[in-house]
Amino acid sequence: MSGLVTLRVARGASWALYELEATEGMTVLDALETLRGSRDPDLRYRHSCHHGSCGTCGARVNGKETLMCLERLDALGPGPVLVEPLRKMGAVGDVAVDPSPLFASLPEGSGYLRASGLEHGGPVEEGDGRGYRRFEACIECGCCVSACPVEGKAFSGPAALAMADRDREERPEREAAALAFAARPDGVEACDSAFACSRACPQGVAPGRRIRRLKASLEDRAEG
Ligand code: FES
Numbered sequence: 001m002s003g004l005v006t007l008r009v010a011r012g013a014s015w016a017l018y019e020l021e022a023t024e025g026m027t028v029l030d031a032l033e034t035l036r037g038s039r040d041p042d043l044r045y046r047h048s049c050h051h052g053s054c055g056t057c058g059a060r061v062n063g064k065e066t067l068m069c070l071e072r073l074d075a076l077g078p079g080p081v082l083v084e085p086l087r088k089m090g091a092v093g094d095v096a097v098d099p100s101p102l103f104a105s106l107p108e109g110s111g112y113l114r115a116s117g118l119e120h121g122g123p124v125e126e127g128d129g130r131g132y133r134r135f136e137a138c139i140e141c142g143c144c145v146s147a148c149p150v151e152g153k154a155f156s157g158p159a160a161l162a163m164a165d166r167d168r169e170e171r172p173e174r175e176a177a178a179l180a181f182a183a184r185p186d187g188v189e190a191c192d193s194a195f196a197c198s199r200a201c202p203q204g205v206a207p208g209r210r211i212r213r214l215k216a217s218l219e220d221r222a223e224g
Helices: 028-038 100-105 143-147 158-170 172-183 196-200 207-223
Strands: 003-011 014-022 058-061 064-067 081-084 090-093 096-098
Touching: 003 028, 014 028, 028 081, 058 143, 064 143, 064 196, 100 143, 100 158, 143 158, 143 196, 158 172, 158 196, 158 207, 172 207, 196 207
Parallel strands: 003 081
Antiparallel strands: 003 014, 058 064, 058 081, 090 096
């Protein structure tokens, strides 16, 4: 489907309204690139791969966390389509965020950050012997963190706790460290079990399920 679409895009502290002709299969990211190329050269957003694997284009579209490169305009109707930055990330401007808070939240020594394919000459597969392993399907996009409704208290967050659980699963020697991370005051007890993280994850990592597993292990340990 193609046709005229209205986008309402966060621009600093205000909003900009754009109308553009959506072409067949055009995504929200395509639309921002069109707008930047033709009308607003200083419009800020992040992207890299354009196919849902780098995690840099996470944003809120119509109030829901998503990857802009996978979000097709024809599924969103004529608009206005609301495009805004992820929550709980560092500020850059417009739709772009700084993911530093997400990376800083990850458990120390977990070793599951992905290596860049550019740095290493190709996609990095799990256990490829080059010092990095992929953390399951997580692309560190931050959608789960943004969608999490926990506010007003310290919380390591769904991405970090999911990573801790995955870490102990892959490396049994990390069990104690992962459970210690989960047992911190800002760990699983701070989770409200809303499962918004699992619904928001574009990769099916289901952080809520992993938090529940950590909680169960901590309870077992307390009872044992
Ligand atoms: S640009 Fe890489 S996930 Fe969207």
